[in-house]
Amino acid sequence: MNLPEDIILDILSRLPVKSLLRFRSVCKPWCALITDPYFVQMHLSRSLAINTNLILILRKYPKFFYVDLDVCQQEAAVELDCPFKSPKGYLIFASSNGLVCMFDDDGVVCDSQKYKVYHTFLWNPSTETHKKLPFTPIEVPVNARFAYVAGYGFGYDPTTDDYKVIRVIRFYNAGDNGYYLIPEVKVYSLSTNSWRRIEDIPFLDTQHRLGVFVNSAFHWIAVCKTGQMGLGIVSIDVKDDVCREVPLPDSVDDKFYMVIGVLGGKLSMLCNFTRVCVELWLMKDYGVKDSWEKQFSIEQQSVLGYFD
Incomplete structure (x- = not known):
């Protein structure tokens, strides 16, 4: 029939x-x-x-293993046949919709400068398809003293039906008042298979290299350049290439250990007030300061140490 x-x-x-x-x-x-x-x-x-x-991917250097979370009777992790080969293995730094973004743990020296650049790969373990991203060098300023990768990220942008990879390189140069920052930000688009440069990103220092992707923007915890110096959340919107500060709720400041993530498609923030409590906040309406809503607070002293 x-x-x-x-x-x-x-x-x-x-x-x-x-x-x-x-x-x-x-x-x-x-x-x-x-x-x-x-x-x-x-x-x-x-x-x-x-x-x-749902698949959980585990790394036992230099191999990868997976556990199928839909198969309740699976007794052990199964080794994945990684399509990329490297003596030092690979690192997975983000995933989205089953697509994994990873880079080699070796890297290559860029031109005559002693700066390491990592090759980036996209891999779908379920469909066994993969892609090596085109190489993009670090554009080293003449007066740069030293540099390293300050931020990176990977995510899916539903507004353009495209996957994006971002790389933030931080250069330092000795100025009159000490060292100052010269940033280089590049964004890769899977639809065009190319990198593009973003200019004038106004933040000084990211506290966590891995960016969180939500609402078509990458987010980091950073030392902000605008306003008072202190920790905050900065974003780089891949639609208009604009860097912004995300407002924090009035009831919190930068005097805690902060971790950001995505929960239910919303920007979330885990605040660890050392030896006092741990709070989870959710931004219900993106970009609106008053939409931050505390989900819960943990005050059990026997538990707090695990959040360090």
Whole structure:
């Protein structure tokens, strides 16, 4: 019996990725259907909605292993066949929608300058597809004394249906009042397979190199350049290439250890007031200061040490 195509689509979109990879060999129409971008997006949207097709990737240097969280009876992690080979292995720094962004743990020296640049890769362990990003050198200023990677990040931008990688290089040069910063920021777009340079990023120092991607912008905890000097949250919007400070709630300041993340698609902040309490905040309406809402507070002394 021949089923209507919309019924076949609905059935196939409910299946795990491994089954779909096998079913591509059933016939040419099925192969074309399963690899069609519309179906891929449909399958992804359904997986996100019902929280399925979850895989935990573990690293035991230099190998990678995975645990299928949808298979309750899985007894041990299974080794992944990493398509990239390097004597020193690779580091995964972010993932989005099943796509993993990673770089080699070796790096290459850029031109005649002694600055290391890491090759970046995208890898989908479920579909066994991968891509090496084009190499982009560090544009070292003539008066730079030293430099290193200050920030990086990876995420999916639904407004443009595109995946973005960002790299922030921090150069220092001795000025009249001590060392000052010369930043270099580059953004990679998967749709164009190219890097572009962003100019004039006004923040001094990121406290965590890995950026959090939400609302089409990368976020870091940083020493802000505008306003009073102190820790805050800065963002780089990949739509307009503008760097902004994200306002903190009035009830908190920079006198705590801060970690940011994404919870339910919202920007979140974990505040560790050492030996006092740990609070989790959620920004319900992005960019609106008054929309920060405290989700819970932990004050058990026996637990607080684990948040250090």
